[in-house]
Amino acid sequence: MTHVTRPALTDLPLARASVARAAELRDGPRVLTDALADRRTRVLAVRDGGLLLDGDGAVRWLDPAGARALLAAGAAVGEAGAATDVRSAGAPGDVPTGDAEPHDVWLLLGAEDDGARVLAVRLPDEHPLPVRGEPADVLVHLPDGPVTRGGWHSLRAVGAGLDAHDAGLATAAVALDAWHDRHPRCPRCGAPTRVAQAGWSRVCEADGSEHYPRTDPAVIMAVVDDDDRLLLGHAAAWPAGRWSTLAGFVEAGESAEQAVRREVAEETGVEVGDVEYAGSQPWPFPGSLMLGFRARATSTRVQVDGVEMAEARWFTREGLVAAVASGEVLLPGGASIARALVEQWFGRPIAD
Ligand SMILES: [Zn+2]
Known part of the structure; x- marks a missing residue:
């Protein structure tokens, strides 16, 4: 048996970042007001795990006026040829500004090297923009020009194609948006909470307790045997043909290493x-x-x-390549750490 020590996984699609989070800028009553008054501020739009992208697959960055218009308009859109102009529904100048503006939809993601603030605007799930990039030829008219062939795309689907700048900001925006959606109330007393720290915490209106974005640790593992075969599983809930590395949540009072051994044993009976x-x-x-x-x-x-687990199998490299080529096995998406673990074991990228 040869035990090859491999380097740490780097450059994972959703673990890249090139913009400072600038936590020191989050406090203060005018943080968001000031950022929205600065024309240099750039805003990305998030909704239900999705990002507003341009037709070329890059994040469609908005200026504050464009973001406000998108938010206020309830907006704008339609299928090809039926696009509505957001300006007709709410010109940027008509949108209230200043301290009276509701701040719970804005997230301060960070600051560029030149000091420009980067925000996200959280649009409601029912916002009438086209969902997840379909149809592809939608036109969205914003004050600074149309978005052609843009629309909403899930970060999960497009994350691997974003550059480090956009990937880091988009990941933070989607994470925060999902947390706010799921935590409107205080876990201690059930009272409504309000957004604080420019989107990075919530405060209970009743007891004043502060709450921060939850992150649930999960383990995901490339299990290899003495013949250097890789163990992949097919979960009962997955589409036919989807195989991936085993994974599971860390339980209360458990270390990550313990979770790895427990999950593998529970799901496949294999000891680690x-x-x-x-x-x-x-x-x-x-x-x-x-x-x-x-x-x-x-x-x-x-x-x-x-x-939970419908099937699990040991794959040799040759066997996996053949199964992928024949369509028998669909590997996890390019944004996932599962894909990176499989490819690190394999030794190079695997073509879908
Ligand atoms: Zn409370």
Whole structure:
């Protein structure tokens, strides 16, 4: 048996960032008001795990006027040829500004090197923009010009194609948006909470307690046996043909390494010895932090529970390539740490 020590996973699609989070800028009554009054401020729009992208697959950055128009208009859109102009529904100049403006939809994501603030605007799920990029030829007219062939795309689907600048900001925006959506009330007393710290916390109106975005740790592992075969599973809930590395949430009072061994045993009956940390990335769908591991199996007999895990198999490199080529196996998406773990074991990227 050869035990190859592999480097940590780097450059994971949703673990890249090039913009300072600038936490020191989040406090103060006018943080958002001032940012929205600054024409240099750039805003990305998020809704239900989706990002507003341009036709070229990049984040459609908005200026404050454009973001306000999108928010106020309830907006704008339609299928090809039926596009509405957001200006007709609410010109930027008509949107209230100043301290009276509701701040609970704005998130301060960070600051560029030149000091320009970067915000996200949270649009309601029912906002009438086209959903997730369909149809592809939608036109969205914003004050600074039309978005052609743009629309909403899920971060999960497009994350691998974003550059580091946009990926880091988009991941934070989607994570915060999902947390706000799911935590409108105080977990201590049930009273409504209000947004504070420019979107990075919520405060209970009744008891004053402060609450911060939840991140739930999950482990995900490339389990390899003494013949260097990789263990992949097919969960009962997944589409036909989808195979991936095993994964599961860390339970209360459990270490990540313990969770790796427990999850592998529960899902496949395989026992795991050595566990080696490989890297991590946020997975804000809605609130996970994926902790990646390489794990060495000390047994090979597979026995799935048949409920959560429908099937699990050991793959050789040749076997996996053949199964992918034939369409028998669909690998996890390019934005996932699962894909990175599989490809690190394989030694190079695998073509879908
Ligand atoms: Zn409370």
